[in-house]
Amino acid sequence: MLQKSKNTRREVYVMKNGINKEWTLHVENFAKIVSADIKIAPLMCFVGDNNSGKSYLMSLLWGLLTYSKDYFPSKPPETANYKVCEAFVKKNIGKDMQLSNSEIQLFIDWFNQILAKNARALTKKIFNYEMEIGKIEIRDYSIKDSLTMKWNNDGVRYSFRNNTITIPLKENHTKEDIFITCVYFCWNIVMEGIAAPLYTPVVKGRRSGEPVYLPASRMGFMLTYLQLLDASLTNSFSGTDETGNSSTLTMPYVDFLRLILKFENVSKISKKNEQLIEFIEERMIGGKIAIKKEYAPTFNYIPFGSKRELPLYISSSVVAEVSPLLLLLKSNIQFNTIIIEEPEAHLHPRLQWEMAKLIIKLVNSGIPVWITTHSDTILQHVNNMIKLDNNADKAKLMEEYSYSKDDMINREMIAMYQFNSDNMGKTNIEPLESNEYGFIVPTFNAALENLVNEVYAFQED
Structure with missing residues (x-):
C-alpha cells in the first residue's frame, strides 16, 4: 500500500461480456455525502471510515441500475430534452450511422432530466425512507470504439450487440414508435452491460441481468x-x-x-x-x-x-x-453486475486473500464487481496482481507462484475511492491514484503506521 504515485489517465477498458463504457455518477448533498464523482469500472472499491456513507452510495448505484428504468414516462413527453431526442431519431429513420459524442449526449441529457425530476422518488424507493439528495446525474460518458445505429428491414425486435443498436424499420413510424426508440437508446447508452435489458421480461420475480447486492x-x-x-x-x-x-x-x-x-x-x-x-x-x-x-x-x-x-x-x-x-x-x-459489502467479513486473512483472488477472477470472467471494504489484505493482493501484470518476468513469476492469466488485473480496470468523514459528520470522497505498483490507500496506511509506532514504543530493549 505504501507506494508513491503519479497521475494516470484511465481509458475505457473492454471486458468479455462486460463494461464497454465509462460514465461518472455525480451526486451532491446525498445523505451525509457532500459531493461525489464516481467513475464506474469493472472493479470498483469504496474504502474509508465506518459510517462514512459507503453503503449509502453503493445502494444508490444498485438502485440506479435496478429502478431508474421505471421513471421513463409512459408516453412521449413535451420536455425540451426529449423533443431534441425525438427530432434526432425522426430525422434519421432508415439511416445506418455512427453516433457522434454530441448525438450520444442528447440521450444522456434526457436521462439526467428524468433523474433530476425523480431523484427523491428513486431514493425513497431504494431506502424505504425520505433521503436528502440535492443532485444526481450522469457525466463524462465515453464508449470504446463507436456506437452505431442500424435499421433492420426484416426485424421486429430491438437489439444491442457489439456497440450496435438495431431498430426495426417500418413503413410508417408513429410518434409512439419514435418514443419507444428513444427510450431504448437512452437506457442502453447508459446501462447496457451492467443492468438488465430494458424490455427483459420478469421470470420468477427477477429480470435476467439485474444487478446483485450482497449486503454486509x-x-x-x-x-x-x-x-x-x-x-x-x-x-x-x-x-x-x-x-x-x-x-x-x-x-x-x-x-x-x-x-x-x-x-x-x-x-x-x-x-x-x-x-x-x-x-x-x-x-x-x-x-x-x-x-x-x-x-x-x-x-x-x-x-x-x-x-x-x-x-x-x-x-x-x-x-x-x-x-x-x-x-x-x-x-x-x-446478473450483469455484483455489489459486495465487506467481502472480507468473518474471513481469516488467508481467506481474505482467497476472496481477493475470487473477485479478480469474477471481473476477468466479464462480471463487474463493486465492493466496500476495510481489508488491507484484499487491496494488497489487488496491488500485487497489478505489479505482476506489469512485471518484466511475469511468465516466470506466474509459474513460480502458481498464477494464471485470469488471476491478474490491469490497473485500467480498477477505480478506487476513499470516503473521508469530517468532524461535522459529513463525507468527502476522493479518487485514489495508481501507478504500475498499484493504489495508495491513505486510510489503511495511516492506521498501520500508527500500529507499528506503538509496537516500537511499547517493546522493551
Whole structure:
C-alpha cells in the first residue's frame, strides 16, 4: 500500500461480456455525502471510515441500475430534452450511422432530466425512507470504439450487440414508435452491460441481468431467512408493512432475501461458473453446499471427505458467509453486475486473500464487481496482481507462484475511492491514484503506521 504515485489517465477498458463504457455518477448533498464523482469500472472499491456513507452510495448505484428504468414516462413527453431526442431519431429513420459524442449526449441529457425530476422518488424507493439528495446525474460518458445505429428491414425486435443498436424499420413510424426508440437508446447508452435489458421480461420475480447486492449482513440472513419468511418477508417485498408504513429494510436487502428464494439446483452449470464454483469449494470452504427446495430452499454443508450434511447454522461462519456467492453461481442466475459489502467479513486473512483472488477472477470472467471494504489484505493482493501484470518476468513469476492469466488485473480496470468523514459528520470522497505498483490507500496506511509506532514504543530493549 505504501507506494508513491503519479497521475494516470484511465481509458475505457473492454471486458468479455462486460463494461464497454465509462460514465461518472455525480451526486451532491446525498445523505451525509457532500459531493461525489464516481467513475464506474469493472472493479470498483469504496474504502474509508465506518459510517462514512459507503453503503449509502453503493445502494444508490444498485438502485440506479435496478429502478431508474421505471421513471421513463409512459408516453412521449413535451420536455425540451426529449423533443431534441425525438427530432434526432425522426430525422434519421432508415439511416445506418455512427453516433457522434454530441448525438450520444442528447440521450444522456434526457436521462439526467428524468433523474433530476425523480431523484427523491428513486431514493425513497431504494431506502424505504425520505433521503436528502440535492443532485444526481450522469457525466463524462465515453464508449470504446463507436456506437452505431442500424435499421433492420426484416426485424421486429430491438437489439444491442457489439456497440450496435438495431431498430426495426417500418413503413410508417408513429410518434409512439419514435418514443419507444428513444427510450431504448437512452437506457442502453447508459446501462447496457451492467443492468438488465430494458424490455427483459420478469421470470420468477427477477429480470435476467439485474444487478446483485450482497449486503454486509448476508450471513445473518442466510441463517434466519426462513424465520423472516414466516414473519414479515412478504411485507418487506412490497416496501411497506400491513399498516402502510415503510419497511424496516432497504430494497437492496429485500432483493437479497428474494434472491435466496431463487437458489436451486440446475441441470447444467456454465463452464465459467463451474471454474468459479470449484475455486470457492476447494480454496475457501473445503466442501459443497447441497440445495433442497420445497416451499423454500434449504441449504446444507457437506465437508470434503464426509457424506454427512450439516445445516448452515452449525457450520463454520465462513460457509454461511461465502455461501450466497457460491449458490448464486450454482443456480445460474443471470446478473450483469455484483455489489459486495465487506467481502472480507468473518474471513481469516488467508481467506481474505482467497476472496481477493475470487473477485479478480469474477471481473476477468466479464462480471463487474463493486465492493466496500476495510481489508488491507484484499487491496494488497489487488496491488500485487497489478505489479505482476506489469512485471518484466511475469511468465516466470506466474509459474513460480502458481498464477494464471485470469488471476491478474490491469490497473485500467480498477477505480478506487476513499470516503473521508469530517468532524461535522459529513463525507468527502476522493479518487485514489495508481501507478504500475498499484493504489495508495491513505486510510489503511495511516492506521498501520500508527500500529507499528506503538509496537516500537511499547517493546522493551
